[in-house]
Amino acid sequence: MTVEAFAPAKINLTLHVTGQRADGYHLLDSLVVFADCGDRLTLASADDLTLRVTGPRAEGVPTDGRNLVLKAAALFGPGRGAAIALDKHLPAAAGIGGGSSDAAAALRGLAQLWGLALPDARAVLSLGADVPVCLAPRPLRMRGVGEDITEGPRLPAMGLVLVNPGVEVPTPAVFKALDRKDNPAMPHPPGWASAATMAHWLGTQRNDLEAPAMALAPVIGTVIGAIAATQGCLLARMSGSGATCFGIYESRTEAEAAATALSVANPGWWVAAAEPFTLKPARA
Ligand SMILES: C[C@](O)(CO)[C@H](O)COP(=O)(O)OP(=O)(O)OC[C@H]1O[C@@H](n2ccc(N)nc2=O)[C@H](O)[C@@H]1O
Numbered sequence: 001m002t003v004e005a006f007a008p009a010k011i012n013l014t015l016h017v018t019g020q021r022a023d024g025y026h027l028l029d030s031l032v033v034f035a036d037c038g039d040r041l042t043l044a045s046a047d048d049l050t051l052r053v054t055g056p057r058a059e060g061v062p063t064d065g066r067n068l069v070l071k072a073a074a075l076f077g078p079g080r081g082a083a084i085a086l087d088k089h090l091p092a093a094a095g096i097g098g099g100s101s102d103a104a105a106a107l108r109g110l111a112q113l114w115g116l117a118l119p120d121a122r123a124v125l126s127l128g129a130d131v132p133v134c135l136a137p138r139p140l141r142m143r144g145v146g147e148d149i150t151e152g153p154r155l156p157a158m159g160l161v162l163v164n165p166g167v168e169v170p171t172p173a174v175f176k177a178l179d180r181k182d183n184p185a186m187p188h189p190p191g192w193a194s195a196a197t198m199a200h201w202l203g204t205q206r207n208d209l210e211a212p213a214m215a216l217a218p219v220i221g222t223v224i225g226a227i228a229a230t231q232g233c234l235l236a237r238m239s240g241s242g243a244t245c246f247g248i249y250e251s252r253t254e255a256e257a258a259a260t261a262l263s264v265a266n267p268g269w270w271v272a273a274a275e276p277f278t279l280k281p282a283r284a
């Protein structure tokens with residue numbers, strides 16, 4: 001038996017840091033959506049558990065027990081076999097949940113392959129704060145340290161552009177560089193009739209990690225400026241702890257034109273055009 005699992009890029013349209021727990025983890029309030037670009041996992045029945053990493057962004061991704069895919073597999077308990085192939089398209093340590101989305105896709109795929117229930121919520125969270133939100137990709141509001149997930153609004157049609165300038169900004173360093181930990185929460189996202197009204201509302205909200213990430217990697221400011229300057233861009237902002245930034249457009253066609261212009265002007269940057277992605281629930 002072979003199972004395919006898609007690991008879409010995660011985008012934090014907003015990311016409000018509202019407090020800090022005694023253990024150092026931060027309280028978040030974030031509107032999370034997914035893009036239809038991402039990594040692809042193929043999971044096949046096998047006697048032993050193995051992982052092969054290929055694809056344009058495979059370089060530097062661990063293939064041993066440090067890989068979140070193998071950590072995800074370990075949550076089902078020892079002695080289970082699967083031959084896992086991970087086709088890597090997303091840059092790592094980039095604020096778009098590459099590893100977290102891979103882990104979540106591995107959990108979905110292995111549960112199906114092995115005919116098992118998903119591990120419990122606490123175990124899933126132990127893989128990373130972003131893994132719970134990546135389990136069933138769709139527009140979601142994420143609170144707590146990442147474990148409190150509620151439905152987000154229905155999204156209007158839109159195009160998205162993702163841009164990573166090739167600098168890795170480690171998440172702990174960005175949180176450490178954040179001045180204020182007790183920022184205001186996000187109001188209830190109302191739902192929007194168009195990409196323009198959505199972008200206008202998002203423009204009144206924030207990513208509180210943008211300024212500290214920019215202090216560590218000033219090129220993030222250059223990326224946001226370059227996205228904002230493209231034809232038809234309605235909003236440009238950083239995702240997660242960076243350094244990937246996104247732009248919102250009225251349509252995929254506009255996003256594709258902007259992505260082409262950004263790639264031509266900045267050949268060293270990773271650039272992708274996309275639309276929001278929702279995983280269809282598995283048939284019972
Ligand atoms: C910034 C976000 O990408 C927003 O979606 C996530 O909260 C980060 O998710 P992640 O990469 O899965 O995070 P983890 O691997 O659990 O944590 C990495 C590090 O980020 C910091 N961290 C993460 C999540 C959180 N709510 N508070 C934190 O302070 C901690 O220093 C932690 O050691």
Ligand SMILES: Nc1ncnc2c1ncn2[C@@H]1O[C@H](COP(=O)(O)OP(=O)(O)OP(=O)(O)O)[C@@H](O)[C@H]1O
Nearest residue numbers: 067068092093094095096097098099100102130240
């Ligand atoms: N499957 C994987 N893909 C990419 N990186 C992985 C994977 N498994 C483990 N890692 C390690 O995890 C680190 C963080 O990568 P990841 O892509 O999850 O970070 P991120 O984009 O900052 O995530 P987030 O948006 O959740 O903060 C990398 O430096 C890499 O060494």
